[in-house]
Amino acid sequence: MNETFLKHKFLFYPLLLAGFIFCFDKFFGTDFVRKYTESRIEYSFYAEKGALLEQLMAYQSTKKPDEKLLILFGTSHMGEFSHKYIHEKDERITTYNFSAPMAPPSYLYYNLQTVLSAGAKIDYAVLEIIPEIFQDAANEYALKFAYDWRFMFENKDFFSSDEMESFVHANLFSVVRFPPRLNIAMQRIKDKNKIAGFEYFNSMVHLATKQNNGGIPNPIIHEIPENVFEKESKIYYAQAFRKQGDKSFKESTAQKKFFEKFLETCKQNNIQVLVYKPIISKPLQKLLDESDFYEVWWKDKIELANKSGIPVLNLVDHASSIQCQKFVDVHHLSGGCYPEITDILLKKISTTDEHR
Amino acid sequence: MLFTSLLFAAFFLVVYIIFWSIPNQKGKEFWLLIASIVFYGSWSLGFLVHFLAVVGMNYYFVRLLHKNQSKRLINTAVVINLVNLGLFKYFYFFTDIFASLSGISALTNLRNSTTFKIILPLAISFYTFQMLAYIIDVYRKKVEKEISLLDFTIFILFFPQLIAGPIMRSQDFLPELKNIKAKPEYLSPGLSFIALGILKKVLIADNLALLIDPVWTAPANYDWITILLVAHAFTWQIYCDFSGYTDIARGCAFLLGFRIPENFRSPFLADSARDLWQRWHVTLSTWLRDYIYIPLGGNRQGEFRSYINLILTFTLGGLWHGANFTYILWGFYHGVILALERVFERFNWRITSTSFLWKLVCIFYAYHVFVIGAMMFRSNNMGDYLLIMKKILTVSSGNPISVTDFETILYLCFFSFIIQLAQYFETVPNWILKSKKFLIPLSYIILLLLISLYSKSGKEFVYFQF
Numbered sequence: 001m002n003e004t005f006l007k008h009k010f011l012f013y014p015l016l017l018a019g020f021i022f023c024f025d026k027f028f029g030t031d032f033v034r035k036y037t038e039s040r041i042e043y044s045f046y047a048e049k050g051a052l053l054e055q056l057m058a059y060q061s062t063k064k065p066d067e068k069l070l071i072l073f074g075t076s077h078m079g080e081f082s083h084k085y086i087h088e089k090d091e092r093i094t095t096y097n098f099s100a101p102m103a104p105p106s107y108l109y110y111n112l113q114t115v116l117s118a119g120a121k122i123d124y125a126v127l128e129i130i131p132e133i134f135q136d137a138a139n140e141y142a143l144k145f146a147y148d149w150r151f152m153f154e155n156k157d158f159f160s161s162d163e164m165e166s167f168v169h170a171n172l173f174s175v176v177r178f179p180p181r182l183n184i185a186m187q188r189i190k191d192k193n194k195i196a197g198f199e200y201f202n203s204m205v206h207l208a209t210k211q212n213n214g215g216i217p218n219p220i221i222h223e224i225p226e227n228v229f230e231k232e233s234k235i236y237y238a239q240a241f242r243k244q245g246d247k248s249f250k251e252s253t254a255q256k257k258f259f260e261k262f263l264e265t266c267k268q269n270n271i272q273v274l275v276y277k278p279i280i281s282k283p284l285q286k287l288l289d290e291s292d293f294y295e296v297w298w299k300d301k302i303e304l305a306n307k308s309g310i311p312v313l314n315l316v317d318h319a320s321s322i323q324c325q326k327f328v329d330v331h332h333l334s335g336g337c338y339p340e341i342t343d344i345l346l347k348k349i350s351t352t353d354e355h356r
Numbered sequence: 357m358l359f360t361s362l363l364f365a366a367f368f369l370v371v372y373i374i375f376w377s378i379p380n381q382k383g384k385e386f387w388l389l390i391a392s393i394v395f396y397g398s399w400s401l402g403f404l405v406h407f408l409a410v411v412g413m414n415y416y417f418v419r420l421l422h423k424n425q426s427k428r429l430i431n432t433a434v435v436i437n438l439v440n441l442g443l444f445k446y447f448y449f450f451t452d453i454f455a456s457l458s459g460i461s462a463l464t465n466l467r468n469s470t471t472f473k474i475i476l477p478l479a480i481s482f483y484t485f486q487m488l489a490y491i492i493d494v495y496r497k498k499v500e501k502e503i504s505l506l507d508f509t510i511f512i513l514f515f516p517q518l519i520a521g522p523i524m525r526s527q528d529f530l531p532e533l534k535n536i537k538a539k540p541e542y543l544s545p546g547l548s549f550i551a552l553g554i555l556k557k558v559l560i561a562d563n564l565a566l567l568i569d570p571v572w573t574a575p576a577n578y579d580w581i582t583i584l585l586v587a588h589a590f591t592w593q594i595y596c597d598f599s600g601y602t603d604i605a606r607g608c609a610f611l612l613g614f615r616i617p618e619n620f621r622s623p624f625l626a627d628s629a630r631d632l633w634q635r636w637h638v639t640l641s642t643w644l645r646d647y648i649y650i651p652l653g654g655n656r657q658g659e660f661r662s663y664i665n666l667i668l669t670f671t672l673g674g675l676w677h678g679a680n681f682t683y684i685l686w687g688f689y690h691g692v693i694l695a696l697e698r699v700f701e702r703f704n705w706r707i708t709s710t711s712f713l714w715k716l717v718c719i720f721y722a723y724h725v726f727v728i729g730a731m732m733f734r735s736n737n738m739g740d741y742l743l744i745m746k747k748i749l750t751v752s753s754g755n756p757i758s759v760t761d762f763e764t765i766l767y768l769c770f771f772s773f774i775i776q777l778a779q780y781f782e783t784v785p786n787w788i789l790k791s792k793k794f795l796i797p798l799s800y801i802i803l804l805l806l807i808s809l810y811s812k813s814g815k816e817f818v819y820f821q822f
């Protein structure tokens with residue numbers, strides 16, 4: 001009967017179709033198409049980390065024995081810390097910033113591993129934690145833009161099958177990493193200036209990262225009137241802690257484990273690490289304080305840090321003494337206010353250093 | 357291995373390439389068996405062994421029944437299959453009932469025990485029904501020709517339909533299995549069904565689930581409008597979820613040269629409850645008719661008895677879905693509605709207008725029969741069901757769903773309605789048929805783009821739990 005490909009050429013059609021789709025997908029991943037279709041900015045921040053590591057390693061090779069390397073691991077809240085300001089305050093310290101938007105502990109641990117494997121000797125590390133990044137959703141960008149196959153394979157027991165699948169999808173299909181937004185493309189085809197605007201933004205991220213060792217400090221004080229914060233906080237809270245049944249927060253067991261792994265790895269490598277929680281606008285902090293999860297979540301993290309003898313800096317505890325509290329949105333303190341909180345951070349690091 | 361996962365796509369590609377590279381019939385059969393075993397084994401090796409043992413045991417009964425058409429034998433076979441199903445599916449349900457009646461605390465705590473746990477084997481409800489149908493057909497002499505263990509095992513394990521149907525009949529499947537042919541006319545429907553199924557499941561059902569699941573988990577927190585909205589939304593979610601699965605299953609089967617039966621024929625455009633059940637989960641409805649309703653006496657023992665049979669059949673159909681009173685109530689409710697429709701027909705109370713407006717009224721009625729049932733079906737327990745009914749009937753207040761979510765739900769429901777409307781008119785326009793070579797790749801590209809923009813995390817198919 002010989003019912004095979006050789007006899008029936010039409011049987012090749014599904015295979016050709018699969019191949020065609022696979023190739024067509026790659027077209028959407030090209031720089032030429034992406035400059036028309038890409039609208040999200042997160043990729044730029046995640047993509048810069050390779051260049052940042054090279055920069056760090058170049059510094060490492062010239063590092064003097066009395067110099068100290070501080071690495072900041074966190075979310076967009078950490079981006080505003082200025083390495084120049086820190087160096088002014090303590091000239092022994094050189095800071096690199098490995099933070100990224102909404103980066104979860106798994107991504108921060110991934111960066112820690114990458115830096116250590118490259119041979120860098122880290123003296124101080126600051127690990128920022130907020131409840132948002134302990135949810136499954138926080139891993140979206142890192143799964144799409146950051147992790148490599150080896151890291152995923154080594155940590156397969158920690159990640160859920162959904163996360164493993166998202167990673168595979170993102171690494172096989174360009175459209176998963178860079179969803180082509182046709183409305184954006186239409187706008188950019190009509191108005192080429194919009195492409196220039198997007199490219200300018202990317203080059204700015206690149207330049208700022210290069211000049212500021214990964215940070216994007218902005219010393220100008222921006223301020224949004226506080227009267228809009230109440231409403232904005234509710235909107236942000238509803239989006240960040242989307243209700244899942246009667247619970248508005250479901251902690252990812254994977255992210256909790258990576259948080260522990262981060263602390264453990266720091267301890268093993270003799271890195272003086274500080275767990276840090278940023279200050280946010282009062283209405284948002286109030287919503288968190290009134291929630292049914294925040295206190296439990298925070299207490300748990302303090303306990304985990306204390307268990308390993310790791311100090312914790314909760315900036316909310318210093319809220320009454322922080323003079324500059326201008327926010328650009330409900331959870332980002334204006335860059336202009338950072339010198340004051342940098343002082344608090346450095347004081348905490350030096351106090352801990354003395355007690356070692 | 358979810359049908360909508362990349363893993364399944366890779367698996368199917370390998371199966372497809374090897375299947376159509378094997379030149380002989382026997383080799384193709386063996387390959388199908390291996391693929392189906394791998395497919396089920398990827399879920400659980402332990403339960404694969406259990407499954408194969410059940411298939412082997414049923415084949416043994418089939419052989420015996422071919423030799424000796426004994427009532428005792430068929431009863432034994434049916435009872436063993438039902439005990440196997442009941443043990444896994446209804447154990448906790450019945451121990452809970454027994455515990456509440458007897459007050460034995462050890463039984464009450466059984467469900468929460470950490471040392472003793474019964475896990476429901478994947479697809480057990482579907483494969484049990486398919487095997488029962490076959491052995492009953494052998495007993496009834498509807499199937500007279502003996503088949504080999506290999507063919508019987510493939511018939512039960514055939515991976516595209518294994519997990520959630522359609523519940524196949526041997527008469528439909530075995531002739532194609534015994535004469536596997538590459539059919540060019542199966543190519544376009546195969547690819548189109550796969551695309552349509554992915555669209556329904558990934559873009560509609562999963563997105564709807566994401567929006568409405570929180571409401572179903574804690575309905576007490578929400579207002580009556582939200583509850584009403586999610587009842588409708590669940591109706592479309594389950595349609596897109598289940599019919600999406602069936603479309604992918606049929607599409608894969610078509611590409612392997614098999615035509616497996618249709619399970620959904622635009623059910624929400626039915627104009628009566630009876631019509632609805634001829635369009636919704638068709639293979640289960642016909643199974644219930646042939647193997648429960650008719651053996652109970654059907655409509656041969658008088659009008660009143662036929663109503664009772666109908667209610668009983670559907671109540672058992674409800675119980676088949678799961679060990680929960682909400683499913684039983686759901687089945688009972690549909691049985692009662694169907695019986696009432698028959699009473700109306702018997703006394704000629706049914707309006708027989710052929711006007712378009714009257715047709716719309718009938719469609720509206722049948723759709724809402726389903727929606728009311730869907731609320732029972734989706735509620736976590738009877739308490740939740742009573743609560744949501746109370747909320748709706750008393751126009752109760754609570755949290756509303758956000759405006760954005762509300763709008764998205766409406767768009768998704770409308771989109772699925774358009775799909776169903778398109779499927780209602782079964783003939784495909786000529787211009788589509790003529791340009792299918794161009795339209796199929798185009799539809800896959802559009803699908804890829806839509807998934808990249810709008811797909812959320814993949815969810816299991818709702819009917820996998822049954």
